[in-house]
Amino acid sequence: MNFYAARQPILDRDKALVGYELLFRDGIDNVFPQINGDEATSRLIEGSQFTFGLEELTGNKPAYINFTLETLAKGYASMMGNEEIVVEILETVQPGKRLLAITQELKEKGYTIALDDYHHQNVWRHFFPHIDIIKIDCLTSSKEHILEVIEAIKPYPHIKLLAEKVETHEQYQQAMDLGFTYFQGYFFSKPEMVQSKALPPSELTLAELLYETSTADMDLEKITRVFERDVNLSYKLLRYSNSAMFKRRAEISTIKQALVVLGAGEIKKFLSLLFTAQLSSDKPAELMHLSLTRARFSEVLAEQNPGGVDSGRAFLTSMMSLLDAILDQDMSEVVERLPLATDIKSALSEREGDLGQYINLVEQYEQAKWQDANSTIEALKLDPNKVPDAYHEAISWAKEQMDAIS
Structure with missing residues (x-):
């Protein structure tokens, strides 16, 4: 039985990752109203604890999980x-003595408590001493x-506000101006139009290499010459080809030899990872993490669908899909x-x-838009039973890469 879950990053005022909200659905075809809140929470907890592993889903960041009164009571x-x-x-839970007692008990045990999609009622003031976060849509x-x-x-300065469903720069700026501490929403996967960023020489060299490796027939001699004129890139290439994942019988003595050891697939992966990492060096790490997850997810799906899109091109394209936010x-x-x-280019700018x-x-997976995802899976002729596993595998792989980079 597959475990279906998506996650949405939660960022602080510096756009640093502080946690993920986990989103549950019962399969790729499911629409949320067909599952009640009790079942959704129960199965999300079961899956994250016993099927996939919470730390793999969230990279050891806190998981924001919705609870109904019934699941809290259990x-x-x-x-x-x-x-x-x-x-x-959940916003559907009515405040009362039973809920207050449960909230007090959880708080005494050291849990962080949040009110989801909050609509103010005076009765909630009884809860405020035990509440850490209030989420506002x-x-x-x-x-x-x-x-x-x-x-x-105001009498409870320990309570932080979290702006959810932030979809525009105006909404984000208003929340910032009003003193919100945390932010969540699709805006953070879109460009934030602040300033233009020029590509320095090293990025231009990488862009040239990306183009050379995106062609059907790679010109190894030409690629070697590009590496040889950039000592920084050459050093990183040699370090990468010297890692334990590549088994060799002899020491590497030339750039060309290092490229041969890696092979076309790994070269493409190495370059796209390096390019995105350099561009996002002054950006929130979550943008890099999302880029890696997208790249690996697309690569795995392409590998499962021989005769379709080349897996290397799928990896490169999805890795580049957040360049608007990065730049x-x-x-x-x-x-x-x-x-x-x-x-x-057409895929990146027009989704063609x-x-x-x-x-x-x-993107549909990131936003838990399961109906749209199902249509896309059908259009790409993918096996719907394998897609969730590919996404989970991509999250784990991206975490490993981030650990290696850091």
């Missing part, structure tokens, strides 16, 4: 450590409502300056072709 929250999760009390909450909440929690520019402007193959569909699919 003690499901305490099945996980108080540093592993943030207990989100930026799409449905007026500024007046937010100011009312801010006024209500703070519109994607169409970004691809104009990169010497990438035409179909890769199968490569564009792979990007659509990973």
Whole structure:
């Protein structure tokens, strides 16, 4: 039986990752209303604890998990450590003595408690001493409502506000101005138009190499010459080819030999990873992590579908799919300056072709849009039973790569 879950990053005011909200669905075809909250929470906890591993889903960051009154009463929250999760009390739970007692008990055990999609009622003031985070929906909450909440929690300075469903720069800026501490939403996967960033020489060299390796027939001699004129890249190539994952019978003595040892597939992966890592060096690490997850997810799916998209091109395209957010520019402007193959450019800027569909699919997974994901899976002729495992494998692989980079 497959375990289906997606996750959405939660960032602080510096855009540093502080946790993930875990999103559950019962299979790729499921629509949320067909599953009640009790079952969703129960199966999410079961899957994350016994099927996949919570630390693999969240990279050892706290998991924000929704709880109904029933699942709280059954003690499901305490099945996980108080540093592993943030207990989100669903907006559908009515405040009462039973809930207050459970909240007090969890707080005494050291758990972080959040009120999800909060709508202010005076009765919640009894809970405020035990509440750490209040989540407010930026799409449905007026500024007046937010100011009312801010006024209500003034006597409780330990309570932090989390803006969820942040989808525009205006919503993000308003939340910042109002003093929100945490942020969650699709805006953080989109460009934040602040300033233009030029590519320094090393990035231009990498972009040239990416183009050379994206062609069907790689020109090894030409690629070797590009590496040989950049000592920094050559050093990183040799370090990478010297890692334990590549078994060799003899020591590497030339750049060309290192490239041969790696092979075309690993060269493409190495270059796209290095390019994205260098560009995102002054950006939140989560952008790099998302890029890696997207790349590996698409690569695995392409490998499972022989005769379709080349797995190396799928990896490269999805790795590049967050360049707009990394460079703070519109994607169409970004691809104009990169010497990438035409179909890769079209996939990045217009979501055209199968490569564009792979990007659509990973974004649908990130946002738990399961119906859209199912349509995309069908269009790509993928096996729907293998897609969740590919996503989980991609998350684990991305974490390993981030650990290696750091």
